[in-house]
Amino acid sequence: MEVYIKGIGNISPQNTIDSSIFLDEIVSHDTDFVSCIEPNYKEFINPIQLRRMSKLIKMGISASKICLKDAGIENPGAIITGTGLGLVGDTEKFLNQMLDNNEEFLAPTAFIQSTHNTISGQVAIALKCFNYNNTYSHRGFSFESALLDGMLLIKDKDAENVLVGGFDEITYEHHSIIKKTRWVKNETIKSLELLNHKTQGTIVGESVTFFSLTGKKDENTYARIKNIKTIYKPESNEEIEAKIDQFLAENSLTKDDIDLVVLGLNGNIDTDDVYYHLADNYFNTNYAYFKHLSGDYHTVGSFALWFAANTIKHQRVPEIARFRKENFTEKPIKNVLVYNHFREVDHSIFLLTQ
């Protein structure tokens, strides 16, 4: 598949808006969860509209505009988003109003803005884009489905370029709920020390990350997305290895061709095993990790793709993101494989090349 990343707009817990820098200054988050560094929205949205928008909508429209500017594209051939939990803040607002007022005296705004397709719809309105528009919401396959859809549109020549994004937000209220599950760490940690805390759970993060994908390569493209794959509920590490073997073979590569493996390590002792297994027993190359920078969330694959694309564009792996640093060897970064899973259920692989 000939699909290239032509532009990126990434609003995340790190300084990721300026595409000329790549994790030059790191932000440590020493709070219960990891929140985005918000841009000056006035650069992207007029003040009258801004007042009516919830945080995620503001971030969504801004990230899409940053992305299209980076790509030099005015109107995309399609807009596709993925989100695990959609507009959490608006959902909480309407739900609490409804429960507190016993279904009376409700205002529609929060409800209207709480459907998962709000961002793709609002971005379409902001761009006046009448083309293909879709939204996926499936846990660790939310962004991956959107990406797959976009790549298919390009492959089938239904669109010359597509805008694909992943978004999720974390609120105090939602964090207070999911903290009751085994997926979130009980203790507050310094985010950059994520892997040092050998306990159950991870730290929760958020981002809004848009990509402009095109079928044509030019000097400004970040990287080529050669292929992606989702694996649902693999039963063993052996099955995962076999699936990676097969995936690489389908793309005319072997594991020895991979210059960098980006792992979705999230510090959860219950579920990080597969990453250690792949690093220790399967691949033999350089490794990176990123969730100490972004936190973990359903669409963290979008942050991983941003990271992987930038390692190719900048031809370096920032020190802070190196895993197994002692064995790290300097070499050209041509083929990058991202392996990530959501709670050991939804596993995904991205294969990028220069």
Added chain:
Amino acid sequence: MSQRVFVTGIGIISGIGNNVDETLQSIKQKKSGVTEIKYLKTIHKGVIPVSEVKLSEDELIEMAGVDKNEPFTRSTLMGLIAAAEAVKNAQIDDIKEHRTGLISGTTVGGMDKSELFYKDLLETTNHIEYIETHDCGDSTERIADYIGVRDFVSTTSTACSSAANSMILGSRMIKNGMLDRVIAGGIESLTRYHINGFNTLMILDKEPCKPFDINRSGLNLGEGAAFLVLESEDIIKKTGKKVLAELTGYGNSCEAFHQTASTPEGKGAYAAMKEALGRSGLKPEQIDYINAHGTGTDNNDLSEGRAIDRLFGPNPPKISSTKAYTGHTTSAAGGVEAVLSVLAIQNNMVFPNLNFKNQMKELNFKPVTELLENVKIDHVLSNSFGFAGNNSALIFSRY
């Protein structure tokens, strides 16, 4: 993109029946599912009519044959039943024999349990097993596990066009040879959350809805689940199995106008239908029946009607909305109406648009108001339009 995509199985549960046969019987008997609220606990009971699946959750659990101690939402239970019927209807014995995916559409997700237990989840550790049934993916994964799908799972969430978009992705993945078979459709249970949401928009009719009527005054919400088994040309050639219909066209276009309204001229509806026709290679006059989105709101029926007028001219095909039967099943609607479109082809039938009396002044057409039997239906256009301007159209054809 060469493979053709065939429908080999259908499954449905809605306010007018718990399976395909009951659904068809209700349609023939002009029996609407829209009644007073019985199962949902809400202050709107007795005021706002809806089309509920006529089963309690205990009855759904029993019908699905699942463990009542597991956290199943109402949406998921309906989804299990409809998906299993579709698989059985397609005479699939070993689902792992071919690369099979499940793509389901939902927007409300597990909200029926979240809204019930929300304050507990905030303040206590009671019911925390329902924290992980809230998101849209939970239902899809439980349905996949129930019917044994492993090769691909995904969930579309484009409000009222979700199920149609599931079928579009499924069709494209088969055409591209990525999967041999996709079970695609959608699910949605009624919740206080979206009844109240729609109510704040003042688009709920307090009486049975009257799609395309000049005096229409809103929609009735409904609930249900419906799935279609889509299979590749290769499987059909290899097995010679029975084909119910072919999915010959699809279109997806964004209105980019307003979060909850469409343009009066129906720009997005027109574009979606036109694209579907283009992909199917059919001319407008070859469409025999349009199963319209036809919700009964002022805005939808005007914009959809005008788009139909513009695309099909003075002699449009037979048109009806079946929303007065099933209510608007939101994310499931595209699936429910796709099943009905396949039934129209199989049974050479056009379903009546219940409750219609007087034609809209703005439109050239009147919907069909009586059950038409023994009319040859070769091509059906099914429309699904959602919040955020997500418009989709599908064309099912006789094989």
